[in-house]
Amino acid sequence: MQNYSVFVPKLLPKRELFAPGHRGCIGCGEALAVRLATKAMDENTIIVNATGCMEIIASQYPYTSWRLPWIHTLFENTAAVASGVESAIKVLKRKKRIEDRDIKIVAIGGDGATVDIGLQALSGAMERGHNFTYICFDNEAYMNTGIQRSSATPFGASTTTSPAGKVGKGQFSWKKDMLAIAVAHNIPYVATCCPSYPFDMIEKVGKALAADGPAYIHCLSVCPTGWRCATEDTVKIGRLAVETGVFPLYEVVNGQYKMSMETPELKPLREYTSLQRRFRHLTEESLDLIQERVQLEYNKIAERAACAPKLEK
Amino acid sequence: MARVGVEVSIALSEAVGLCNADVIAAYPITPQTHIVEHLAEMVADGELDAEYIPVESEHSALSACLGSAAAGARTFTATAGQGLELMHEVLYVASSMRLPVIMAVANRALSGPLSVWGDHSDVMSCRDIGWIQIFTENGQEVVDNAICSFKIGEDKRVLLPVMVHLDGFHLSHVIEPIDMPERAQVDAFLSVNDYPYALNPDNPHAMGDFAPPVVFTEAKWAQEQDFQKSKAVILEVWKDFEKQFGRSYKPVETYRTEGAENLLFTMGSFSETAMAAIDKMRDDGMSVGLVRLRLWRPFPFEELRDAVKDAKNLIVLDRALSIGGPGGPVCSEIKAALYPLEKKPKIVSIIGGLGGRDITVANFEDIMKRGLEIAEKGSPNEYEIYGVRA
Amino acid sequence: MAKQENKITWQEMTPGCIVSEPGNASQYKTGDWRSQLPVHNFKKCIKCGLCYVFCPEACINETKEGFFEADLFYCKGCGICAHECPTGAIVMKDEEEK
Numbered sequence: 001m002q003n004y005s006v007f008v009p010k011l012l013p014k015r016e017l018f019a020p021g022h023r024g025c026i027g028c029g030e031a032l033a034v035r036l037a038t039k040a041m042d043e044n045t046i047i048v049n050a051t052g053c054m055e056i057i058a059s060q061y062p063y064t065s066w067r068l069p070w071i072h073t074l075f076e077n078t079a080a081v082a083s084g085v086e087s088a089i090k091v092l093k094r095k096k097r098i099e100d101r102d103i104k105i106v107a108i109g110g111d112g113a114t115v116d117i118g119l120q121a122l123s124g125a126m127e128r129g130h131n132f133t134y135i136c137f138d139n140e141a142y143m144n145t146g147i148q149r150s151s152a153t154p155f156g157a158s159t160t161t162s163p164a165g166k167v168g169k170g171q172f173s174w175k176k177d178m179l180a181i182a183v184a185h186n187i188p189y190v191a192t193c194c195p196s197y198p199f200d201m202i203e204k205v206g207k208a209l210a211a212d213g214p215a216y217i218h219c220l221s222v223c224p225t226g227w228r229c230a231t232e233d234t235v236k237i238g239r240l241a242v243e244t245g246v247f248p249l250y251e252v253v254n255g256q257y258k259m260s261m262e263t264p265e266l267k268p269l270r271e272y273t274s275l276q277r278r279f280r281h282l283t284e285e286s287l288d289l290i291q292e293r294v295q296l297e298y299n300k301i302a303e304r305a306a307c308a309p310k311l312e313k
Numbered sequence: 314m315a316r317v318g319v320e321v322s323i324a325l326s327e328a329v330g331l332c333n334a335d336v337i338a339a340y341p342i343t344p345q346t347h348i349v350e351h352l353a354e355m356v357a358d359g360e361l362d363a364e365y366i367p368v369e370s371e372h373s374a375l376s377a378c379l380g381s382a383a384a385g386a387r388t389f390t391a392t393a394g395q396g397l398e399l400m401h402e403v404l405y406v407a408s409s410m411r412l413p414v415i416m417a418v419a420n421r422a423l424s425g426p427l428s429v430w431g432d433h434s435d436v437m438s439c440r441d442i443g444w445i446q447i448f449t450e451n452g453q454e455v456v457d458n459a460i461c462s463f464k465i466g467e468d469k470r471v472l473l474p475v476m477v478h479l480d481g482f483h484l485s486h487v488i489e490p491i492d493m494p495e496r497a498q499v500d501a502f503l504s505v506n507d508y509p510y511a512l513n514p515d516n517p518h519a520m521g522d523f524a525p526p527v528v529f530t531e532a533k534w535a536q537e538q539d540f541q542k543s544k545a546v547i548l549e550v551w552k553d554f555e556k557q558f559g560r561s562y563k564p565v566e567t568y569r570t571e572g573a574e575n576l577l578f579t580m581g582s583f584s585e586t587a588m589a590a591i592d593k594m595r596d597d598g599m600s601v602g603l604v605r606l607r608l609w610r611p612f613p614f615e616e617l618r619d620a621v622k623d624a625k626n627l628i629v630l631d632r633a634l635s636i637g638g639p640g641g642p643v644c645s646e647i648k649a650a651l652y653p654l655e656k657k658p659k660i661v662s663i664i665g666g667l668g669g670r671d672i673t674v675a676n677f678e679d680i681m682k683r684g685l686e687i688a689e690k691g692s693p694n695e696y697e698i699y700g701v702r703a
Numbered sequence: 704m705a706k707q708e709n710k711i712t713w714q715e716m717t718p719g720c721i722v723s724e725p726g727n728a729s730q731y732k733t734g735d736w737r738s739q740l741p742v743h744n745f746k747k748c749i750k751c752g753l754c755y756v757f758c759p760e761a762c763i764n765e766t767k768e769g770f771f772e773a774d775l776f777y778c779k780g781c782g783i784c785a786h787e788c789p790t791g792a793i794v795m796k797d798e799e800e801k
Contacts, residue, residue, distance in 0.1 A: 010752055016761045019726035020777040021733055024759060027781030032759035044514045048380065049521075061528055061720050062705040063728035064519035069512040071383050072521030073406050077376035080368060084336065084380025084388075085512060087364035091335045092386055095362065097505065103514060121376065124369030198756050224781075232782030232795070235757050411719035472718060510721050519722040527709045528716070535716035 012039050012202070015067075022065040023057040027231025029222030029238060030054060030137045033195040034108065037135055037219070040205035043068065044102060046089075048082040050109030050118060051075040053144040054137060076117035079125035079134060082107040086130045104209050105132035111152035112142040115178045126185035126214045133208040133215045136178065139223035147226040151176040154246070155293070156286055157278045159226070164281035174293065182216035183252050189215040190252040191260075196222075196238030200249060200260055207251070220247045228277030240272040245298035250305060257304035269294060316492050321452040322347035322485045324493065325391075325417055328459040330361040331499040334415075335386035335506070338366045338377040342396040343429040344481040345419040349391055371396035375403040375414070382412035382474075383520055385511030387463060390414065393481055394421030394428075397435045407474040408443030409536055410520060413466035413508065414474040416444075417459065419481040420581065420632075422668040430669020431481035433581065433632040436609070437642040443536060445475040445543055446609040450584045452489030455479045457560055460499060464550050467506045471543045478609070480582040482669060494558060502557055544611045564613035565620050566605045569595060573602030576621055576658065577681055578629040580606050580643060583672050587630075590677030601681060606643070614650050621651065627658040628684030630699075632666045640664065640696025659688045665699035676700065705730065729777075733760065737780030739795045745770045747792035754784035754793060 017038040024031035034054055049055045049072040058065035059072060073081055086105045092098040107125075109118055114136040122134060141159045142148040149162040153171045158164040162171045182190045189211040193201040201219065208215035220241055222234045229237055241247040244267045249260035269291040273279040282290070319327075326348050329337070337356070339349035355361040364386075368374045374390050381388040392400065397418055407414050420436055422428035436446070445465060449455045455477065462475040479485055510518050524532050548564070555561040568588050570576060579587045584605045594601045604620050604627075606613070621627050631641025639645040640662035651657040661684045666672045672680070680699055687697065705727050706715065717723070748770045755763040755771050762777035763784060773784065785793040 012756065016726075018761065019729040020761045020774070021729035021731040022760075023731070023733070026736060026779040027783060028759045032757065032783075035759065035761050036756075043517075046384075046512045046514070055521075056523060058728065059519060059522040059722075060708075060728075061522040061524045061532070062708065062711065062717070062722055063731065064522065064722040064724070065726060065728040066519050067517060067725040069514060069517040070519045070521075071380065071512060073376065073379050073410065074402060077373060077379075077403065080373035080376035081380035081383075083366055083368070083373075084338065084377035084382075085384045086380075087336050087366050087377070088381040088384035088386035088388075091362070091364040092384070095335065098385070098513070120369060121373050124373055127369075128366065195757075230782075232786040234759070234781070234783050235787050409719065411721075510719070510723075516723075517725045519725070520719060522720045522722055524720060525708060528711055531711060531713040531716050532720055534713040535718075538713070539718065 017041060017067045018058070019065045019067060023060070024053070025225045027224045027234045029195060029234040030139050031057065032234065033137055033201070033219050033221045036195050036198050036201050037205045040202045040209060041068070041104065041106065045104045045106055046085055047071070048078055048085060048105065048107045050078040050113035052110035052113050053139065054108060054110070056144055075113055077121050078107045078109045078113060078118055079122040082132045082134070083125045083128065083130045086132050106209070107132060107134045109134070109136055110143070111136060111138040111140060112150045115152045115176050116150050123185065126182065126187050126216070129213050131213055133217065135205070135217045135219060137219050137221045139221040139226060141226050143223050143226045152178065156282050156290060158281060159278070169286070170281065179218055179252070183255065185214070186255065187214040187216060188212060188254055192218045192220070192247065192249055194220040194238045194242055194247060194249065196235045197242065197249060204251065226278070229275050233275055237272065237275055240267065240275070243267045244269050244272045245294050246272055248298050248301050250301055257301060259302060259305045266295060266298060316490055318488050318490055319452070320347060320486065320488050321455050321479065323351050324452055324456050324491045325459055326351035326355060327493060328456040329389050330355050331494060331496055332460055332463045332503055333387065334361065334363050334389045336364045336366065336378070336381035336388050338368050338374040338381070338390045340368050340371050340374045340392070340396060342371070342393050344421060344431070344485045345391045345393040345396070345417070347485065348417060348419070371399040372403060375400040375407065378414040379403065379407055379410070379412055382414050382508065383512050385506060385508040387467070387506040388414045389416070391417040391419065393419040394423055394435045398423060398438065401438070404439060404442040404444065411472040412474060413472055415459070415462045415466055415477070416474065417477045417479065419485040420478055421481040428668040431483050432667045432669065434634070436478055437633040437635070440610070440642070443473070443540060444610065445473055445547065446478065447475065448478045448580050448607050448609055449484065450582050450605065452484065452487070452491045453560065455484065456491055456493065457554065457558065458562070460494070460502065461550050461554055464503050465543070465547055467508070468546050469509060471546050473540065473543055478581065483582045498557065502553070541611055544613070547608065562607060563616070564608035565616040566607050567620050568603040568605070570602030570604060570620065572600065574600040574625045575681065575685060576602050576604050576624045576627045577677070578604045578627060578647065580609070581632060583632070583666060586672060586674055587677050590674045590681070593674060594678060594681060612646065612650065617647065617650055618654060621658055622654060622656060624658040626661065626685060626688040628661045628663060628681060630680060631662065631664045634664050634667060634698070644696065661687045662696035663699050664696060670700065732776055733779055734776045737778060737798055739780040739782065739797050740775060740778060741773045741780070741784055741793045742796050743770070743772050744792045744794070747790045749790055751789060753787055753789065757783050757787050759783065
């Protein structure tokens with residue numbers, strides 16, 4: 001995946017549906033991720049945004065960074081609002097009050113808004129089968145409010161509410177497997193992605209938009225501010241998350257798992273954790289345990305993919 | 314117009330159907346369940362062409378309504394008691410974001426202890442939310458005001474969510490004689506919803522920006538000014554309704570208040586029982602009358618002052634208790650509204666009918682008697698509760 | 704052109720704080736944030752466009768000749784472009800005191 005064709009970037013649509021001038025931190029991996037996600041969208045898209053980093057950096061009155069119809073209401077109801085928008089568009093088309101054209105509904109939320117407080121609404125929307133795409137931009141903590149832990153914070157990471165101290169050693173639980181939760185709802189398309197693999201990401205967002213029914217995408221968003229890493233390492237760290245198996249790239253199409261890239265041997269975890277000060281308190285022993293678990297979780301996904309019949313591209 | 318005996322919840326759903334609602338978000342809670350059940354039946358039978366979203370909680374019910382109204386659909390939901398509380402934060406957003414959502418609330422007591430029965434504690438927790446709020450006293454009023462609410466909320470000069478309050482069980486579950494309007498009449502009365510800021514790729518708006526301190530005050534003042542202006546439209550719609558359907562509605566309704574020295578004040582369905590009590594007391598030679606608030610928000614200051622200013626005593630019966638507060642919530646608002654008047658009645662706060670407890674005609678007579686006693690002799694208490702066993 | 708926040712009167716507030724100018728946040732000069740800036744050496748630039756792909760600010764644009772260059776009005780100086788450039792055509796330099 002690192003052998004980029006020199007022509008490929010030029011096949012991306014030039015228009016920026018997420019305009020420059022947003023107030024994201026320097027080197028924000030989430031803003032990059034949102035920007036790349038929009039490259040798979042066109043103007044016939046409605047964005048439903050949760051409260052969080054991406055909402056705050058893009059919507060200080062009287063400004064907006066969005067060049068699409070966009071609605072933000074509250075923190076935990078994004079999928080419910082999206083359900084309402086989707087239902088309304090459906091019935092208005094049916095009653096011929098609006099033009100019958102394909103309008104994509106895309107819900108955007110951070111890990112807090114998705115995996116914690118917004119889980120109920122998301123589960124309901126997926127269960128009801130609304131035709132929409134939900135993209136979780138996971139920067140692994142409640143970053144907008146000041147780096148507090150979420151259930152997506154990786155084990156051992158130091159956050160302001162799971163700080164590394166004399167007694168506590170950072171996040172005490174393993175990252176909640178939101179992908180498995182999404183797959184359990186039997187929706188047509190589930191995938192992980194990372195902006196460090198931009199073309200894979202854009203393709204996956206495209207597939208999610210094209211899916212008939214709910215689609216869920218979980219996107220790793222490197223946060224230099226919260227992960228305490230160098231701003232220029234944003235893309236590199238995302239790549240390492242994938243190469244070390246911490247964040248495997250895969251799709252689940254109608255329940256069938258498919259790895260997005262072959263990584264027969266995972267890089268050592270320390271290559272990833274050593275670049276981020278949120279892990280610096282971890283002992284060698286802890287890092288070994290984490291690496292073992294990472295390998296275990298990675299194997300689970302790979303096994304499911306191996307069992308799946310060959311998927312058509 | 315067919316006059317039928319029908320359960321009020323069913324009639325309400327039929328009215329929503331006549332209004333050709335586009336999206337219905339539904340979550341069941343006693344005593345509103347018959348409303349959402351009948352709407353589901355209507356959709357399932359093809360009587361109503363709407364998207365029926367059986368959401369997974371009331372918070373999501375109103376959130377789905379936000380999305381639906383923002384996309385320009387005629388949107389309806391219903392709730393009660395705890396459901397209204399669960400969607401509490403969403404209520405403020407519906408009004409501040411100017412999204413016309415119509416919601417029926419089958420007023421129910423708030424836990425704890427758990428009570429599925431009717432009182433006004435749920436609506437009293439919603440005084441500051443910025444929704445237009447209309448109280449009803451019988452089944453006909455529920456049907457009529459449901460229809461009017463769509464016209465009011467969706468009016469381009471208003472663009473606000475509207476709540477129609479009906480007493481849980483006391484109204485929702487009773488069979489009443491109701492003149493159901495014809496579909497053609499409602500079509501003539503209501504125009505198609507044409508929300509001017511609908512989410513649409515042809516005209517991309519951003520809805521839901523955050524406001525830093527430097528603009529927040531201006532945002533809320535602008536909202537308040539627009540909210541006050543909605544009253545004129547409410548009166549206009551009620552007038553139009555009267556022309557077309559022959560029934561009139563006013564922000565403050567009075568019953569036999571001409572020359573009455575002593576006024577009773579009620580809201581909601583037990584007002585009709587109060588009217589029977591007033592009749593009886595008048596027959597007994599008492600100088601009494603009844604005042605009821607129909608338009609709760611925007612609060613009708615002028616009409617209220619006008620209705621009570623010449624009375625000697627005003628006995629306000631609240632159906633909710635503000636624990637540790639100045640007694641009945643409605644009474645405290647009435648006291649505030651009358652405070653600037655040079656000449657105003659003595660005001661007595663009495664609370665009763667909590668958690669579904671009935672107030673009978675005889676009870677109303679008692680309340681009036683006790684109220685007048687307090688008015689004359691005073692009381693060491695800020696307010697009294699009626700009918701508590703001690 | 705949106706009015707400055709501290710000059711907006713209540714009468715000028717849009718209903719529900721709706722913003723009807725798509726992308727008007729691009730008036731905001733985020734370039735003032737940076738403490739280092741990218742310096743492009745077009746002799747080494749192979750016009751691959753990767754810097755354009757990886758810029759979180761979407762501020763790298765194609766020049767007339769097909770090279771890619773950061774728009775300093777927005778560039779926050781994160782250094783991702785310099786780090787990802789396959790030929791080292793971009794180098795980060797400290798901003799000077801103005």
